[in-house]
Amino acid sequence: MLYQLLHEIEATPDTLSLGQLAAKLRVEESALRGMIDFWVRKGRLRGDEVGATEALPICSSAGCHRCPGAAQCPFVMKMPATVSLKRET
């Protein structure tokens, strides 16, 4: 089942919702979350949340100021959590 999950993500060219993936694999969404967490821990999948970027200083020729980072910046919209295959960069 765990390998089937990896194969399904690898073979699917589209973006899938968690519900769609659960239906394809015929597993409960809660079980699928656990399976995904397992592969994230193993380093084969990566889970991301846009908006989780840490605060950073921005420096330019005009000087430095502190960007609050996506996590604290009030203009960052809450985006859905995503999971994708982890590849070597």
Next chain:
Amino acid sequence: MPHTTLSTRPLVNYGQPIETELEKLAAIIAANPALAKRYPPRWLAIQLLERDDDLLAEVQSAGATEVLAALDETFNRLEPLFGADVDVALANARYRFVNNLVHQIVKTPANPTESLSDRVDRIVTNQWLGIPIFLGIMWFVFKITTDVATPMLDWISNTLAGPITHRTLALLQAVHLQNTWVSSLLVDGVIAGVGGVLVFVPVLMSLYLALALLEDSGYMARAAFVMDRFMHIIGLHGKSFLPMIVGFGCNVPAVYATRTLENRRDRILTGLLVPFMSCGARLPVYVLFTAIFFPQYAGAVIFGLYLLGILAAIGVGMLLRKTLFIQTERTALVMELPPYRPPNPPTVWQYIWERTSAFIHNAWTMILAASLVVWLLMAIPMRGGSFGNTPVNDSAFAVLSNGLAQTVFKPLGFGNWQNSGALVTGFVAKEVVVSTLAQEFNADNTAASRTVETTWQEDLRDTVVSFGQAAVDTLKTIPAVVGINLFPADTTTDQPSTLMETIRAEFEQVSGGHGTLAALAFLVFVLLYTPCVATLAAQRQEFGARWMWLGVVGQTSLAWMLALLIFQGGKLLGLG
């Protein structure tokens, strides 16, 4: 006391090779009293096979060398069968067991009823309907943003130009500073510049309200899902659209959000596309110009600009994908979509308040600083006059801006020093385009020539009365947004301000009578050229100076070419 098993047969069967090894290992553990006393032998054997570091350390500290030796031998025997993934085989068996159990126990009807969320999702995230629905919702958002906010926008504008300016002048008069450069600084620098941007707070609040409702209801995640899938279809990395959506709020965190992309080339590609997304700072420019040139279709034009930004990003992305970023590979993406829910009023208010207060803070810091620099340059005489008392056309700012206006912006239809100067200061932040225009066109009506003809009581009464009228007018616009026109338009209250009239006249004059086309070209230029220095700094930090400069040159060139196409093409076709 040693642990006893409740059942002789374990619930989960891990398959023959693993079960054989587990039995051997469990027997060795059971023979060690220190370990058997604390843990069930089979359970501990499973944990050790799954490489639980804490338990392994405990076994080592217990001096159970026979268990460690047996574990090594077990791995040696299992690795030819499972590679280094013995733990995966164990976890896999457990998930298979749980899944089978669920299928045996949970009775699902042959035709299960869909939840409301699933039914809505079937339409909203549909492959063919998803994008039109997303575009329809965004169009509605901009219609609300422009229509509902207009009365309050007018109220703030009139209050700044009237009572606040009057009281500032009266105060200056009281301390004998009227008709001095201090008076000019406060009225033409601070009130015209910062006030010119603060006028748009109601528009931004309306936009933030609409976005908060979409986000808190769970729709925004669907919008990301639908557009993300679309990006995938056209060959761009699906995950790219998430930072791009963040770019609608502010391009700086959007550049940082590209970190969620694993591949550096994908990060750079997305980071170069993010500035095409219309950030909130560009909205005041859109609102001002649509109110002047497209008053009947303001929402539609603003929506069109946002859409053009997305299309430009897609077009440039596809081009870069086929040239500089060929090697990047496509990867599938799974998104967790939250269930739909009614928006929570405190959360919505917090969303609006945080964003609006950040915008106001920005106006009092960066925009104030930019306004003061512009004022200073407009106060310095280049062709006669004295400091703070020079015709604005002879000021340092006008002379410096005019060179660029005549060479770069003339073919685009907006080649005067005012527009050129506003676009240059717009590199600081896009709101500064509006504050600079307000200062430039306000400068002719100099502080020195102004007199206070109202008392503070009259100003206060006007402010309160006009606020009440604006509040009533705001309520009247709400049914009209959904197509119910209960109140006929009162044309007498929709008079354009002096600033708006001046901008229209200048555009008509500089474009040779094609003011509307020139204004559209100006808006497209503002949409597409480099957003601000903070975004550039973020790009430089994330991707290096080379990519940052490529972005600046590419975006500004594209902005210039599209603006040229709109103005010259429109003229050729007899439009505008």
